Amino acid sequence: MAVYGIDLGTTYSCIASIDEVGRPTVLRNLEGTDTTPSVVYFESGDNVVVGAAAKDTAVLEPDNVVSLIKRDMGRDLTRPVHGFEYTPEELSAFILLKLATDARTTTGEDARDVVVTVPAYFGAAERDATRKAGRIAGLNVIDIISEPIAAAITYGVLNPEQDRTILVYDLGGGTFDTTVIALKGGHIEVVCTDGDHELGGADWDERLVEYLAERFRAEHPDAGDPLDDKQTEQQLRRDAEEAKKALTSRTQHTVRVMHEGRVAAVEVSREKFEEITKDLLDRTVEITGRTLATASEKGVSDYDDLVLVGGSTKMPAVAARLETELGLPPKLQDPDLAVAKGAALYAFEETFRRLLLQGAEERAEEMASRAGLSAEQQRQIANRQIKTVASRAFGIVVLDRANNLEQVAHLVHANDELPAARTEDFFTVNDDQTAADVRVMEQAGAAESAEVTDNTEIATGVIKVPPGKKAGWPIEVTFALDASGLLHVTAVEKETGERLELTVDVGGMSEEDVERSRAALSRVQVS
CATH class of the missing domain: 3.30.420.40 (ATPase, nucleotide binding domain)
Incomplete structure (x- = not known):
């Protein structure tokens, strides 16, 4: 197998x-x-x-x-x-x-x-x-x-x-x-984790692309910007990646930038490369x-x-x-x-x-x-x-009745041990409320925040509330984050047994969309 x-x-x-x-x-x-x-x-x-x-x-x-x-x-x-x-x-x-x-x-x-x-x-x-x-x-x-x-x-x-x-x-x-x-006795235990999923080697390449284009413009001020031409830009990206790799073992590397019939031979030193990318490395150290x-x-x-x-x-x-x-x-x-x-x-x-x-x-x-x-x-x-541990905090949007502002109440926190499960009662806001929105939020920034704008909505649903109930009627919400970091959310209205189960469908892709895409992909020749 x-x-x-x-x-x-x-x-x-x-x-x-x-x-x-x-x-x-x-x-x-x-x-x-x-x-x-x-x-x-x-x-x-x-x-x-x-x-x-x-x-x-x-x-x-x-x-x-x-x-x-x-x-x-x-x-x-x-x-x-x-x-x-x-x-x-x-x-x-x-x-x-x-x-x-x-x-x-x-x-x-x-x-x-x-x-x-x-x-x-x-x-x-x-x-x-x-x-x-x-x-x-x-x-x-x-x-x-x-x-x-x-x-x-x-x-x-x-x-x-x-x-x-x-x-x-x-x-x-x-x-x-x-x-x-x-690592203990052959077992693996994650203590904590942090990161940035928009920071990587491509950003070092990007800095080098900008530097090469800048040097070309300085040498040929009457020529157009090489970054305005898609083909030239793509060639610069390839050259920048090759230069970055070359500078791992060499201290100097020359890149020929060609655009609109003009050529600029740009010599890049490892020292210069490290200078223009220092803030990126600083971010990883932070x-x-x-x-x-x-x-x-x-x-x-x-x-x-x-x-x-x-x-x-x-x-x-x-x-x-x-x-x-x-x-x-x-x-x-x-x-x-x-x-x-x-x-x-x-x-x-x-x-x-x-x-x-x-x-x-x-x-x-x-x-x-x-x-x-x-x-x-x-x-x-x-x-x-x-x-392992949770990489982000997860919660739902609630209304603070004191100031009538929405905020996020987190049930799972970053670096909580997985699998993690937590159940908590939340309450309706108005008399005779017939339904409650359940908006699932995920921490978006580097730190947990109750501000709605500092979180990303990843799932949403509506659960019915029995008629004639006063404000403060409870809805039980359970968050279960499995060992793979996949989230399952359940909301239950206890009197009727009404139950809402939410799955995290992102990018607009429902299960039906996935099956349609799978069928479409099977007809495409991939090599």
């Missing part, structure tokens, strides 16, 4: 599985590389190209190429291409389908059962959107897990005999997370400081390791700055591939455990045998526990 782990990244994605000796292995795509650019090119309405070829085409046909899709997950928006409007879930599904199809070609086995990773700071809306993207791609999403947990699983497997407290600093192409994790402060409040103040995950942590300034700030020597833990490998390990372990719970010992034994696991390794897997 083959299962897979997928790191669905903002700029690059990859897929991994467990080999015949029990090791997590990243499967190369049909282009022969471990990672696939998270870029989608619509050659036509029914022919889609994903990966390196799509990225190359962005220079020639920028209007037909979509990238950085992950930053849109959980948002009610679409991207127009060839006269069609595509949701973030649908666009992500194309990437997932490319990974799964290439894996099937490589292994000869159907890559259907998967665990998909998300940034630790993703909330319920983004996680739900990711799960739906998997379903649209025709995959069975076993679970959604946070990227730092996946990295910690990889780290724990590589260091099985040691109990450690680690700080995971995860700077990817488009998102940033920092998470404190305790968030890391918040995380350490939260961990300290929970009684954790000593750390054994600082583990760097995500391709952007290869920039020399990252490790140097963190060692200066924290006094810990950073460890680059297979930064590009650790998350996918950890997801594959988790997918294997979770499937193995579920088979045992279902009484399917023979299938579990066959699965373990194929992976070459000893009886002791099987016992460890069966007993391993993973404890």
